[in-house]
Amino acid sequence: MSKLIGRTNSESAKIQTLIRDLITEVGRAEEAITTVRPPQDDFAAQGKRAFDEAGKYRGRPLFYPYMGTGAGRGPYVELEDGSVKLDLINGIGVNIFGHAHPRLREAAIRGALSDVIMQGNLEPNHEYAAVGKKLVELASRKSRLKYCWLTTCGTMANENAIKLARQKHTPAKLVVAMENSFAGRSQLMAEVTDNPAYRQGLPLHGEVLRIPWYKKEDPRSSETALRKLKEHVAANEKNISCFMFEPMLGEGGYRNAPREYFVPLLEFCKEKNIAVIVDEIQTFMRTGELFAFETLGFGEYVDICTVAKTLQTGALLYTDEYNPQPGLVAGTFSGASSALAAGLESLKMISEEGFLGPQGKIMRIHHEFIAMLNRLNETTCKGLLQDAGGLGLMIAVTPLDGSKDAATKLLYTLYKNGLIAFSCGRDPYRLRFLIPAIVDSKDIQLAGEIIEKSILELA
Numbered sequence: 001m002s003k004l005i006g007r008t009n010s011e012s013a014k015i016q017t018l019i020r021d022l023i024t025e026v027g028r029a030e031e032a033i034t035t036v037r038p039p040q041d042d043f044a045a046q047g048k049r050a051f052d053e054a055g056k057y058r059g060r061p062l063f064y065p066y067m068g069t070g071a072g073r074g075p076y077v078e079l080e081d082g083s084v085k086l087d088l089i090n091g092i093g094v095n096i097f098g099h100a101h102p103r104l105r106e107a108a109i110r111g112a113l114s115d116v117i118m119q120g121n122l123e124p125n126h127e128y129a130a131v132g133k134k135l136v137e138l139a140s141r142k143s144r145l146k147y148c149w150l151t152t153c154g155t156m157a158n159e160n161a162i163k164l165a166r167q168k169h170t171p172a173k174l175v176v177a178m179e180n181s182f183a184g185r186s187q188l189m190a191e192v193t194d195n196p197a198y199r200q201g202l203p204l205h206g207e208v209l210r211i212p213w214y215k216k217e218d219p220r221s222s223e224t225a226l227r228k229l230k231e232h233v234a235a236n237e238k239n240i241s242c243f244m245f246e247p248m249l250g251e252g253g254y255r256n257a258p259r260e261y262f263v264p265l266l267e268f269c270k271e272k273n274i275a276v277i278v279d280e281i282q283t284f285m286r287t288g289e290l291f292a293f294e295t296l297g298f299g300e301y302v303d304i305c306t307v308a309k310t311l312q313t314g315a316l317l318y319t320d321e322y323n324p325q326p327g328l329v330a331g332t333f334s335g336a337s338s339a340l341a342a343g344l345e346s347l348k349m350i351s352e353e354g355f356l357g358p359q360g361k362i363m364r365i366h367h368e369f370i371a372m373l374n375r376l377n378e379t380t381c382k383g384l385l386q387d388a389g390g391l392g393l394m395i396a397v398t399p400l401d402g403s404k405d406a407a408t409k410l411l412y413t414l415y416k417n418g419l420i421a422f423s424c425g426r427d428p429y430r431l432r433f434l435i436p437a438i439v440d441s442k443d444i445q446l447a448g449e450i451i452e453k454s455i456l457e458l459a
């Protein structure tokens with residue numbers, strides 16, 4: 001039987017060799033990227049122009065004077081001003097395998113050789129089905145999740161998740177969310193997000209009820225949250241559609257909570273027929289297991305789970321009971337062909353190559369990074385890097401006096417000295433890292449040197 005042209009192309013040894021040669025050639029030049037370096041005189045003007053223009057056309061400057069050239073290597077990235085930075089935020093959690101990973105480049109090139117750039121829900125290519133299948137296979141190992149719908153970003157995954165819950169429990173409308181939660185930037189997600197600065201001038205629709213997040217210093221914290229949930233349910237009988245939460249507070253300060261905090265809340269939701277939606281948009285692939293609901297051991301309670309970022313596209317996973325009526329979720333795009341191919345490759349890499357589990361690469365990086373921060377806090381930066389913690393590759397520490405001003409100054413000082421991080425939380429403001437899963441001890445040592453130097457410049 002003759003072969004389909006698409007298969008012939010993807011299995012062709014000649015095309016394979018051409019792709020590999022291309023990657024080797026591009027990678028050869030990138031071998032020069034080995035560590036951080038300051039902006040170079042020859043490129044300073046060009047870098048400034050690129051940065052200024054980006055700000056000019058979007059109406060406000062970029063947060064950092066960052067404009068990538070498209071080259072990088074591992075955790076290092078080359079910028080238009082000739083500098084090389086140690087990137088420990090990777091696009092706010094997108095590039096978990098760092099920059100220019102050859103396997104992901106190869107997958108993305110294969111995707112880019114597709115007949116179409118963007119795939120959609122009406123006329124998908126084979127990557128669309130492969131991503132859904134792989135995600136469901138992995139998610140269903142420790143949950144009842146059975147179906148997957150691709151979306152273009154995390155916010156759309158969350159929007160769809162709430163639609164599924166509301167349709168199933170119609171006419172129940174309200175959403176229970178955590179204090180200090182973050183859920184995305186649409187109208188509804190701006191309301192689920194507990195940060196008034198992100199919805200200035202927007203009307204509130206009164207659709208969200210809050211319960212307090214776990215406080216490790218308060219032994220009654222779990223009880224308080226459960227009591228609050230019960231009060232909401234009593235006051236809004238049959239009008240609560242879902243409980244939507246991050247398994248670890250992300251933008252809200254990188255605060256984690258033990259399984260014992262979640263389980264009574266989830267049990268109560270089950271009892272009251274309230275959908276349990278876990279927003280794993282930031283935690284997915286990062287907490288030591290593939291899903292944080294596995295790390296925390298509450299997969300059996302999950303009705304709907306949303307992911308994005310590291311997947312290179314968005315997705316929502318749901319159980320049989322939450323499979324919506326036709327027409328409720330759709331949309332033109334499901335993702336770029338190259339993004340879907342790279343997302344699929346990322347799923348294979350993270351689940352098959354020693355990254356997961358208590359002894360996996362992610363947890364080894366976690367322990368080494370936390371130890372580095374604690375060491376600085378106890379020695380040269382005494383008391384200036386407090387409360388280091390988080391899950392897996394999501395790590396934060398409270399720097400200096402924990403004020404917004406000090407944290408912002410520190411971010412820019414780190415950036416000047418070659419390290420890219422970001423902040424999270426409020427009162428205190430925390431220094432946050434989304435560490436790529438490919439850093440080694442030498443990179444962590446360099447991060448420590450830059451953090452130490454930057455703190456001492458400001459202290």
Ligand SMILES: Cc1ncc(COP(=O)(O)O)c(C=O)c1O
Nearest residue numbers: 153154155182183184250281282
């Ligand atoms: C927990 C969480 N939910 C939702 C979102 C929104 O995802 P996106 O920016 O892809 O729309 C984010 C993004 O940072 C997130 O961290």
